[in-house]
Every structure is written in C-alpha cells, then in structure tokens.
Amino acid sequence: MLASLLQGIAICSATWFLWKYFRQVFVKSPLDNIPGPAAESFIYGNLRQLLDKNGWGFLKSLESYDGVVKLHGPLGHRMLFVFDPTAMHNIIVKDQYIYEEAAFFIKSNLLNFGPSLLGTLGEHHRKQRKLLNPVFSIAHMRRMIPIFNDVCLKLQKALESRIDGNDMVEIDMLSWMGRTALELVGQAGLGYSFDPLVTDKPDDYASAIKLFQPVQAEVSLLRRLVPYVSDLGPPAFRRWLLDMFPHKGVQQLKSIVDVMHERSLEIFQLKKQALEQGDEAVAHQVGEGKDIMSILLKANVEASDEDKLPEEEILAQMSTFILAGMDTTSTALSITLTILSQHPEVQEKLRNEILEASKGEPLEYDALVSLPYLDAVCRETLRLYAPVAQVFRETREDVVMPLSHPIRGVDGKTIHEIFVPKDTVVAVGLLASNRNKAIWGEDAEEWKPERWLSPLPGSVTESKIPGIYSNLMTFLGGGRACIGFKFSQLEMKVVLCLLLSKFTFAQSDKKVNWVLSGVRFPTVGNSPKPSMPLKVGLYKGPVPA
Incomplete structure (x- = not known):
C-alpha cells in the first residue's frame, strides 16, 4: 500500500515537473506573434547569446526590432527583450511588483551578499529602502566632497610618482580606477580605509x-x-555541496564572497563599537562619522521598531555598497578616460573648463556641479557606454504590457499591447534604450557631449523614459533604481577634475576588448584579466591664476 502511494507521488511529481518546464513547447502563447530571432538551440534558446561575453553583436541585432523582441529561453521557454519606453515604464514603475527581479538574481545575491537591497523583494525591499534613502540625500553628498578630494589627491601623487619625469608612461588605469573607487566608497561610504x-x-x-x-x-x-538548489537542506549541507562542486569559476566566486563577508564583518564590528563608545570615538574614525554607514547605523538606532533593520541586513548592505560602489564607478571612469584619449580635442576642452574653474585646486560641491561640459561628458558616456547593458525581470502573474507605438506581428496584424503570461522572463534593454535612434536621433550611436549643452529633442522628453537619471536607463528607475547614483556621479566628477588638471591621456597600442557581463569590463588581447592600459603624462600647459 505504502509502495503504491509513493509510486503515485513520484509519478505525479514527475508529470508536474515535465508539464511545468516543457508545456511551452506544446502550448501556443500570445508571445509567439512577437517578431524575434531564431533560437540558437533548444537547450539554450537565445540565452547563451544574450549572456555571451562577446555578445555585443547579438545585443545590437536586437535593436533593429521595434522596441519589443521575442527571444527563446532554455528548453522552449519564451522570453521578451524590451526597450520600448512605455513598456519599460510599466515594467519598472507602474507594474514593478508584477515584474519582479528574476529568481536567479535574488537568490544568487542572497548567497553573495546576504539580505541586502539586491537580495530582497516587495515589502522587505521597501522597508530597507525607506531607511536608506535619506542617507543618500544631497545634504549628505555635500559632506563627502572633502573626503573625495583627499583620496583623489593621493591618486594624483601616486600616478605622478609612476611617471617620474618621463613624457608618457603606460599605466593600467582600470586598476587605479578600481583602487580609487574602492577607497572612495570605503572612506565616504563605510568610514574605512x-x-x-x-x-x-x-x-x-x-x-x-x-x-x-x-x-x-x-x-x-x-x-x-x-x-x-539554494534552499536544499540545512546551511551546512549546502556549504559542503558548494565546496565539492567541480567548477573553477564557482570555487573562485566562493572565495571572493568569503573575503568580502569577512572584511565587511570586521568593518561592521569597528563601526558598531565606535558608535557604542559615543561621538568622540566616532569622530576619530576615518570620515569622522560623516560616512554613509555611520549615518545609517545612527538612523537605525533612532528608527521605530517597525522600521528598524536587523544587524544581518545592515551587514549585508556593506558588501553591496562596496561591490556596487567600486565596480560600476571604476568601469565608468575607465570608459570616460578611454574615450577622452580617443578624442584629444574634447579632453583639452574639458581640461580648460576644469582649470578655469579650479585654478588647479580641488573644487567644492557647488562649483563641481556647475561645470556644463564636465556634466555633458559624464552624461554622454553614461548614455552610450552604460556599464550595465540589461537587467532581468519575471512576471509574477499574467499582465498586459502597453506599447508607446504599435508593432507589426508575425501574422502581419498590428499589435498595440502584449499579453504577457505569468513566469515570463523579461530582459530590459538599458543600453538599447540609451541608443534608440527613434528617441535619440540618427546620431544616437555617436559619442557627442555637445548634445547635452542645448535642450534635448522632443522625441527624448516626450518618450517619458522611466530612468531616474537624465532620460537614461543607466541607473534604472522605479523602486529598484540605483540608490547611490548621486554618490557615483560625484565620484566621477571629482576624479576627472583632479586627473585632467594634472595629467594627459593617450591611447595605448594594445588591443582592448570590452567583455559583456553584469557590469562590462575591459581586457587586453586574449587575457581574461581585467585591464585598461593608457599612456599617461604630466600636463605641462598653463594653469589660470
């Protein structure tokens, strides 16, 4: 009797599994009428092309479609690639709790960082964001400028010592931008050097x-x-399973996450101890208590019981701040310096603006944010070379996706809105939106800082792109927009001001490849190691008095 019952359960479970994961092969879907490329294979669909480290060409091919593209997911599942502005608004703003972060993203971030902003959903995420939002206010950002300037003056001295009287020296600027961004987020974000x-x-x-x-x-x-597999058995069993997993990349990632967690725990204990000892102890730390983490810890102590975050979640935010604050900013700075090395006339014009305002000295907040050409260079670089090319969402229920303009279906009929079934994976094309010719014009793929020095065309402002920053999707939008985008912008501007007032940058003779990843990164030749060599020399021109 028991054996028959178990056999029945096994058969039912297997049948449910097969139906859940293979029904899309046999059941027709409204998504089948959306144009898109053929699948690379049944096993992978188009997913491997979408995630390929050299997949820039495939991403570019998707931009030839009309804002919404049907892709093939693994094992016959259907996906969408979306860069239509109205559809994006529904995905990340209006219906953001239907189009939630993909399960793999949330679960893997929980493993990597703990329950931080990147690893929580729904009300849990909103509660964290409510406490964190005030910490990233303009008032607090103003206080960061002296810290930023001090760190960047150290960078100036470090690069000057490497040049040591030579005309031009090849330097891996990605490494130095990474170290600088880490020190900036360390001192200004965590109060730690x-x-x-x-x-x-x-x-x-x-x-x-x-x-x-x-x-x-x-x-x-x-x-x-x-x-x-993330909830399989107790934590000790999952750790053993991870230790035994025969994959070099998995083992490397495990070691990196362990290092991040140990250092975050060390910093957290130091911050907590200083806070318990009082204001004098806090004032003696790096950042003198003006850093984001000190402000956050104080805010959490003063918060009501219902708004207070447990220590585990505060600790998780630290690893998230470190990685997000370092990786995207160092990449954006490396891209900017590379582009400036390719456009010496723009580099010279920007340097002149900086020197005219700074006279070779660090700038205060108001002067820094009042430099129009610097702002234009940063905006244009973040538009055309967004560090993150795409993000993924999954529908938690059936939903109708409206479009900004009709598209032509596979059957030749006009489509004004799309019925998206539950459990559909949706890739939001951030980079595709930023260089959409229908919005930005025929020169959308050209790097032109001047476009920001006059009013943007009506096609941009009227499209109502849901990005939090300057009609761009670079920092996302809605409830999961990048919470530290103002921090990142200030970092970029301070670093560029102090570098360009002291140094010149020219292209290296080495071939650089940009790898498509969660955050893009450069490599040299066939090496997998991140690297961005540039020729760096001392600026020898006049400095306005």
Whole structure:
C-alpha cells in the first residue's frame, strides 16, 4: 500500500515537473506573434547569446526590432527583450511588483551578499529602502566632497610618482580606477580605509572585488540553477555541496564572497563599537562619522521598531555598497578616460573648463556641479557606454504590457499591447534604450557631449523614459533604481577634475576588448584579466591664476 502511494507521488511529481518546464513547447502563447530571432538551440534558446561575453553583436541585432523582441529561453521557454519606453515604464514603475527581479538574481545575491537591497523583494525591499534613502540625500553628498578630494589627491601623487619625469608612461588605469573607487566608497561610504594608494599593487581584498564580475560572467548560465538548489537542506549541507562542486569559476566566486563577508564583518564590528563608545570615538574614525554607514547605523538606532533593520541586513548592505560602489564607478571612469584619449580635442576642452574653474585646486560641491561640459561628458558616456547593458525581470502573474507605438506581428496584424503570461522572463534593454535612434536621433550611436549643452529633442522628453537619471536607463528607475547614483556621479566628477588638471591621456597600442557581463569590463588581447592600459603624462600647459 505504502509502495503504491509513493509510486503515485513520484509519478505525479514527475508529470508536474515535465508539464511545468516543457508545456511551452506544446502550448501556443500570445508571445509567439512577437517578431524575434531564431533560437540558437533548444537547450539554450537565445540565452547563451544574450549572456555571451562577446555578445555585443547579438545585443545590437536586437535593436533593429521595434522596441519589443521575442527571444527563446532554455528548453522552449519564451522570453521578451524590451526597450520600448512605455513598456519599460510599466515594467519598472507602474507594474514593478508584477515584474519582479528574476529568481536567479535574488537568490544568487542572497548567497553573495546576504539580505541586502539586491537580495530582497516587495515589502522587505521597501522597508530597507525607506531607511536608506535619506542617507543618500544631497545634504549628505555635500559632506563627502572633502573626503573625495583627499583620496583623489593621493591618486594624483601616486600616478605622478609612476611617471617620474618621463613624457608618457603606460599605466593600467582600470586598476587605479578600481583602487580609487574602492577607497572612495570605503572612506565616504563605510568610514574605512582600504588602500592608501601607495604600493604598485592593490591588496588582496581589492583584487578579489575586481574579479567578482569576470568570475560571475564565467558562471552566468549556472546562476540560473541557483533558485532550485539554494534552499536544499540545512546551511551546512549546502556549504559542503558548494565546496565539492567541480567548477573553477564557482570555487573562485566562493572565495571572493568569503573575503568580502569577512572584511565587511570586521568593518561592521569597528563601526558598531565606535558608535557604542559615543561621538568622540566616532569622530576619530576615518570620515569622522560623516560616512554613509555611520549615518545609517545612527538612523537605525533612532528608527521605530517597525522600521528598524536587523544587524544581518545592515551587514549585508556593506558588501553591496562596496561591490556596487567600486565596480560600476571604476568601469565608468575607465570608459570616460578611454574615450577622452580617443578624442584629444574634447579632453583639452574639458581640461580648460576644469582649470578655469579650479585654478588647479580641488573644487567644492557647488562649483563641481556647475561645470556644463564636465556634466555633458559624464552624461554622454553614461548614455552610450552604460556599464550595465540589461537587467532581468519575471512576471509574477499574467499582465498586459502597453506599447508607446504599435508593432507589426508575425501574422502581419498590428499589435498595440502584449499579453504577457505569468513566469515570463523579461530582459530590459538599458543600453538599447540609451541608443534608440527613434528617441535619440540618427546620431544616437555617436559619442557627442555637445548634445547635452542645448535642450534635448522632443522625441527624448516626450518618450517619458522611466530612468531616474537624465532620460537614461543607466541607473534604472522605479523602486529598484540605483540608490547611490548621486554618490557615483560625484565620484566621477571629482576624479576627472583632479586627473585632467594634472595629467594627459593617450591611447595605448594594445588591443582592448570590452567583455559583456553584469557590469562590462575591459581586457587586453586574449587575457581574461581585467585591464585598461593608457599612456599617461604630466600636463605641462598653463594653469589660470
């Protein structure tokens, strides 16, 4: 009797599994009428092309469609790639709790960072964001400027010592931008110094952080399996399973996450101890208590019981701040310096604006944000070379997706809105939106800072792109927009001001490849190691008095 019952349960379970994961092969869907490319294979669909480290060409081909593209997911599942502005508004703003973060993203971030902003959903995420939002206010950002300037002056001295009287020296600027961004987020974000920017190599922690994205790119397909194993058995069993998993990338990622967690725990204990000892102890720490984490800890102590976050979640935010604050900003700065090396006339014009305002000295907040050409260069770089190319969402229920303009279906009929079934994976094309010719014009793929020095065309303002920053999707929008985008903008501007007032940048002779990943990164030749060599020299021109 028991054997028959167990056999019945096994058959029912197997049948349910097969139906759940293969029904899309046999059941017709309204998504079948959306145009899109053919699948690469039944097993992978188009997913491997979408995640390929050299997949820029495939991404570009999707932009030839009319804002919404049907893709094939693994095992016959259907996906959508979306860059239509109205559809994006519904995905990340209006219906954001229907189009939630993909399960693999949430589950893998829980494993990597703990229950931080990147690893929580719904009310849990909103509660965290409510406490964190005031910490990133303009008033607090103003206080960061002296810290930013101090760190960047150390960077100036470090690069000057490497040039040591030579005309031009080839320097890996990605490494220095990564170290600088880590020190900036360390001092201004956590009140902790990671790297004095003196030695030729970063410490092990900085190296581990910079390897996070390249290693994660190697396991991008395996990440899709995380939701099915992350709750398997007790934590000790899952750790044993992870230790035994025969994959180099998985083991590297495990080591990186361990290093991040240990350092975050160390910093957290120091911050907590200083806070318990009172204001005098806090004032003696790096940042003198003006850093984001000190402000957050104080706000959490003063918060009501219902708004207070447990220590586990505060600790998780630290690892998230470190990685997000370092990786995207260092990439954006490396891209900007590369583009300026390719456009010496723009580099000279920007340097003149900076020197005219600064007279070679660090700028205060109001002067920094009042430089129009610097702002234009930053905006245009973040538009055309967004560090994050796409994000993924999954529908938690059936939903209708409206479009900004009709598209032509496979059957030739006009489509004004799309019925999207529950459990559909939707890739939001951030980069595709930023360079959409229907919105930005025929020169959308050209890097032209001047476009920001006059009013944007009506096609941009009228499209109502839901991005939080300057009609761009670079920092996302809605309830999951990048909470630290103002922090990142200030970092970029301070670093560029102090570098361009002291140095000139020219292209290296080495071939650089940009790898498509969660956050893009450059490599040289066939090496998998992140690197961005540039020729750097001292600026010898006049400085306005």
